Amino acid sequence: MEFKGLVACRAGVGSSLMLNIKLKQVISENKLPIKIEHGSLDAVAGFNGALIVTLSDVAKELEAKKLPQKIIGIDNIMNKVEILTKLNAFLAEAK
Amino acid sequence: MLKDLTSEKLIRLNIDAKDWEDAVRQAADALLQNGKIKSSYIEAIIKTAKEGGPYFVLTKHVALPHARPEAGAIESAIGIATLKEPVVFGNKENDPVKYLFCLSALDNESHINALADLTGLLERKKFYEFLDQAKDASEVMQYIKNL
Numbered sequence: 001m002e003f004k005g006l007v008a009c010r011a012g013v014g015s016s017l018m019l020n021i022k023l024k025q026v027i028s029e030n031k032l033p034i035k036i037e038h039g040s041l042d043a044v045a046g047f048n049g050a051l052i053v054t055l056s057d058v059a060k061e062l063e064a065k066k067l068p069q070k071i072i073g074i075d076n077i078m079n080k081v082e083i084l085t086k087l088n089a090f091l092a093e094a095k
Numbered sequence: 096m097l098k099d100l101t102s103e104k105l106i107r108l109n110i111d112a113k114d115w116e117d118a119v120r121q122a123a124d125a126l127l128q129n130g131k132i133k134s135s136y137i138e139a140i141i142k143t144a145k146e147g148g149p150y151f152v153l154t155k156h157v158a159l160p161h162a163r164p165e166a167g168a169i170e171s172a173i174g175i176a177t178l179k180e181p182v183v184f185g186n187k188e189n190d191p192v193k194y195l196f197c198l199s200a201l202d203n204e205s206h207i208n209a210l211a212d213l214t215g216l217l218e219r220k221k222f223y224e225f226l227d228q229a230k231d232a233s234e235v236m237q238y239i240k241n242l
Contacts (some may be wrong), residue, residue, distance in 0.1 A: 009162055010143060010147065010163075011163045011200075011205050012163070013161060013163065013198070013200035013206075014159050014200060014210070015150065015153055015159060015161075015200070017203065017210050018159070018210055018213075018214050021210070021214050027146065030096035039203075040163075040203075049216055055150060055153070055158040055168070056188070057147065057186070061147065075188035075189070076153075076154045076155060076188055076189060077154055078153075078154040078217055079154070092167045
């Protein structure tokens with residue numbers, strides 16, 4: 001099974017694009033069953049996948065909204081170990 | 096490519112900043128002075144950060160201040176600024192910030208190759224060491240052209 005994830009940040013033109021690059025590297029290097037798309041926070045409302053990945057401060061805000069998706073907040077977008085650990089935790093939970 | 100979106104005029108080294116807001120304003124000023132953004136773009140960055148936290152601190156010691164295109168982006172551009180003394184931005188994981196890459200983006204695509212280049216640079220310890228000892232903007236530009 002493949003999961004759909006949305007990478008989003010406040011503006012949708014900076015942080016999330018960089019996070020998108022790093023996420024795709026981690027996903028392909030580890031062959032994780034996750035397909036990532038990219039958008040701003042406006043895209044969250046219409047998103048029907050299982051996962052939202054964003055920066056930690058935005059994640060806290062989204063968690064408060066009680067969305068149906070699992071929210072992952074990344075502290076340091078250059079830290080592949082952090083990204084992999086958090087994606088693996090999502091996959092373990094989703095199975 | 097990063098070399099297409101930045102230039103010597105957009106590079107400011109060893110800025111003296113008293114706090115995070117001052118650092119962002121000074122880093123963004125290079126883009127303002129060169130017609131890449133309107134002053135409203137800087138106000139949008141500051142306002143969003145004051146309301147919701149420093150959403151543009153991405154990795155250790157690095158900030159990518161930016162706002163939505165409609166806040167006042169005129170032309171895609173990336174500025175490079177370093178601080179003489181790092182300042183606290185309020186991001187526990189990545190503070191203090193010493194390197195600022197102010198981004199002006201017109202949409203979510205046209206600058207993606209430049210951001211990919213920058214992402215590659217931010218992974219290299221040597222890039223930070225280079226910025227710390229770089230004497231002027233032309234030296235930084237040369238480094239970027241040689242990527």
